[in-house]
Amino acid sequence: MSDNWGRWGAxxxxxxxNLLTPDVVLAAVSSVRQGRVLPLAQPISGSTSGPGAGRVPHLAGRPLPQHFMSVDGGDYAAGARRLQGEIGLSDDALVLSPHGxxxxxxxLAHMWRGDALYNGHPADRVRSYGATRCGIDKLGPLVARGVLLDVAAHRGIPHLPADTLVDAALxxxxxxxxxxxxxxGDVVLVRTGWPQVFRGEPARYQDAQPGLxxxxxxxxxxRDVVAIGSDNAAVGALDPGCTFHGTLDEDVHLLTLWRAGVTLIEMMGLEELSAAVAEGGRADFLFVAAPLPIEGGTASPLTPLAVL
Incomplete structure (x- = not known):
């Protein structure tokens, strides 16, 4: 596999x-047939004072989202008017680490090898002050044809076994x-069904996982896809101990982010889309997603949309 370094300039x-040219986007819009919009994200659930985050699939050891209000009933409400019971105004805060x-x-700054990021940019430009090269703010919105490859449904099972390697033949x-x-120019989504395991066996979810x-x-x-998404934690398969599968030359993150500049969308919610595709018989749709323009960010929380 050749890499994309230099393909769109130094x-x-x-x-x-860069493959998402106006012509490619216009062609993607033709995938809309029903006008039905489905969200493809898992909820951000949790509170500093409650166990909500534990209900959402996540990897052990990663900081859970913290969503809180400092005063029950509404923060920073409008002074005297609030006291008089005329109006209320709520405000809240969200602290999260999206990875995991x-x-x-x-x-593209999330993974690198040696001393170089994607396209040969220096890896020493990723430090505590952020990524000044290949940060998430450089990506921009994705409007593309989406394709669901529902591996679990193809095999007629709720979720793939933990040791399933989704290879090229599959x-x-x-x-x-x-x-x-x-x-x-496509965004390809690979469904494993693995989030279903978290509901009954969180520890099993946080170990080996099926994936590419x-x-x-x-x-x-x-095939020149723009991005690859999955409902597992890493898009690629995870071995026991929650470690990446394969050698460095086989590592999915390095093959996509680092060598090809293909972004990865992880921990998606694909159950509703799976049901809709099974009902409608069409596996393609319009995919829309816009990462937050976090300057120097190594990732962004995301609510992707499928427009059927």
Whole structure:
């Protein structure tokens, strides 16, 4: 697999998102047939004073989202008017680390090898002050044709076993059965069903997970996709101990983010989309997502949308 370094110039920090030309976006809009909009994110749930975050799939050891109000009944309400009972005004705060705890999109600065980021940018530009190269603020919005490759549904099971490696042959098989071929400029979503495990066995969820292997990642990158999303924690498969599967040369994050500039969307909520695709018989749709323009961010929380 060849990489995309230099393909869009030496200064490029957007990677495969450059494929989203006006013509590609217009072609993607033709995938809308019903006008039905489905959210593809898991909820951000939690409070400094409650156990809510524990109900949402997350990886152990990662800081859970903290969503709180400092005064019950409404923060910073309008002074005397609040005292008189005329109006109320609520305000809140949210503190989160997206990696491992929320639906999010990885920036190209999230992973690198040696001393270079994607496209040869120096890795020493990623420090505590943020990523001054390849940060999430450089990506911009994604409006593309979306394709669901529902591996769990293809196999007729609620979720894949933990040791399932979604390889190139399996992706091709699922795409063929769905009568859809990933093409340049697509966002491809791979459903494993793994979040269902968290409801009854959180510890099992936080260990080995099914996902792409290196050949599966290469298969998608070779088709010039813009981004790859999944409902597991890392898009790629996780071995026991919650470690990335394969050698460094087979690592899904390095094959996509680092070599190809293809972004990853992790911890998605794909159950409603899976049901809708099964009902409608069409696995393609319009995909819309806009990361927060966090200057120097290595990721952004995200609410992707599928427009059927």
């Amino acid at each position: 200064d490029d920090e957007r990677g495969a998102a 705890t929320t639906t999010h999109i990885d920036a 992706l091709a098989e699922v795409a063929g059965a769905a009568e859809v071929e990933p093409r340049a 292997d290196g050949s599966g990642a290469r298969w998608l990158v070779e």
